[in-house]
Amino acid sequence: MMAAIRSGSLGQEVILIDKNPILGKKLLLSGKGRCNLTNAGDLDSFLKGFSRNGQFLRDAFRKFFNQELMDFFQSRGLALKVERQLRVFPVTDSSSSIVGVLDKELAQQKVRSIFKSEVKDILVKDGRVKGLYLANAEFIPCAKIILATGGATYSFTGSTGEGLKMAQSSGHTIIPLRPGLVPLEIKEKYPEILEGLTLKNIRIKFCAGKNEIISEVGELLFTGFGISGPLVLALSAKIVDWLKENKDVYVEIDLKPGLSRGQLDERFLREFKTSPKKGIKKILKNLLPLKLIDLFIKTAGIDPYKKANQLTQDERRKFVLLLKSWRLAISRARPLEEGMVTQGGVTLKDINPRTMESRRVKGLYFCGEMIDVDADTGGFNLQAAFSTGYLAGESAALS
Ligand SMILES: Cc1cc2nc3c(=O)[nH]c(=O)nc-3n(C[C@H](O)[C@H](O)[C@H](O)COP(=O)(O)OP(=O)(O)OC[C@H]3O[C@@H](n4cnc5c(N)ncnc54)[C@H](O)[C@@H]3O)c2cc1C
Structure with a gap:
């Protein structure tokens, strides 16, 4: 025109x-x-x-x-x-x-x-x-x-x-x-549970062998088959190229980009001290969207009915790791169309x-x-x- x-x-x-x-x-x-x-x-x-x-x-x-x-x-x-x-x-x-x-x-x-x-x-x-x-x-x-x-x-x-x-x-x-600016499919079965969930103010890092790219802070969306949203679309062109050469491509989601691992650990400790009898699910409510709580507890292999004062140091660290670098494997990009x-x-x-x-x-x-x-x-x-x-x-x- x-x-x-x-x-x-x-x-x-x-x-x-x-x-x-x-x-x-x-x-x-x-x-x-x-x-x-x-x-x-x-x-x-x-x-x-x-x-x-x-x-x-x-x-x-x-x-x-x-x-x-x-x-x-x-x-x-x-x-x-x-x-x-x-x-x-x-x-x-x-x-x-x-x-x-x-x-x-x-x-x-x-x-x-x-x-x-x-x-x-x-x-x-x-x-x-x-x-x-x-x-x-x-x-x-x-x-x-x-x-x-x-x-x-x-x-x-x-x-x-x-x-x-x-x-x-x-x-x-x-x-x-x-395809450019394209959603990506993941190997995990989460999409069925997470479809429609938007994670805001997060950062993602894509890795394949020695390659890695880190996003700005922004938004990610879970779809029926994987991940989309501005952060994913923006980096997807590179991932499409990586996927051609390397089958082992994954993304790490940092749900708390403003806090270091140490700061997050301290925050858990503080909360456990002030509310030792609080259930782990309740504690996570302040940190995670509801849809992710059960998933994270299951992924970390922790008894969902544990109270704060029953959590071991190792279990606490598992949560910190999930919050800072939750890893999902990328299987492929959606088609050109x-x-x-x-x-x-x-x-x-x-x-x-x-x-x-x-x-x-x-x-x-x-x-x-x-x-x-x-x-x-x-x-x-x-x-x-x-x-x-x-x-x-x-x-x-x-x-
Ligand atoms: C969902 C979506 C949202 C987007 N949003 C944005 C945005 O907000 N901002 C942005 O910058 N970009 C956006 N884009 C990208 C942008 O729309 C395209 O890059 C842009 O439209 C390309 O313009 P074009 O004229 O080259 O091609 P097109 O817009 O694809 O136009 C090509 C035209 O050629 C005609 N045509 C094709 N073959 C023939 C033929 N053989 N005979 C006769 N006619 C033919 C087609 O009918 C069509 O009308 C978006 C793309 C999509 C899919």
């Missing part, structure tokens, strides 16, 4: 083709329906948000960055707000208002939209774009094509990876697709970062999630899609 708008604003005749009956199906889902359209951080924080390939986006960000994107919407009457971690949302808290502005602007720039039409293939002759074929066999001749078909997750939104196949058959290398973004895509080596034009086919441009860049949550992925779309639209119009 942004690519079409930019090309249209430069006086080009533009056709936008989408196989869906409506615009921006994935955009409508984004940010839990509120659309975290960008992040108000500086360029450095953006480049950090893109783990591996962020540098590729420097030119696109220089051309059209977060301030320009925010101005784009605000100058068209949509007020925005900045929330925690500098995440930017429309004040309406509704992604449909973002799509609404884009829709109006497409009309303003006289872009012709064709819906419910699937692009089947692109025609390339002598290293140049000549046109494209729709599923109904109609041929549309054109000198420039901007492929913006997205990744290959949440396929019901239309992102099914067909554009990547077209890129591949026209000579581009596709870096293998893996469930990733919030796709890792992999058209290799950056085949794209000119100054124009987004293919280095292999003249007149063919790429933008958005189909390129081999992906980022953390926080509005980075959509900013990348808008920035590369804007640059592709401008380059295609001006070249």
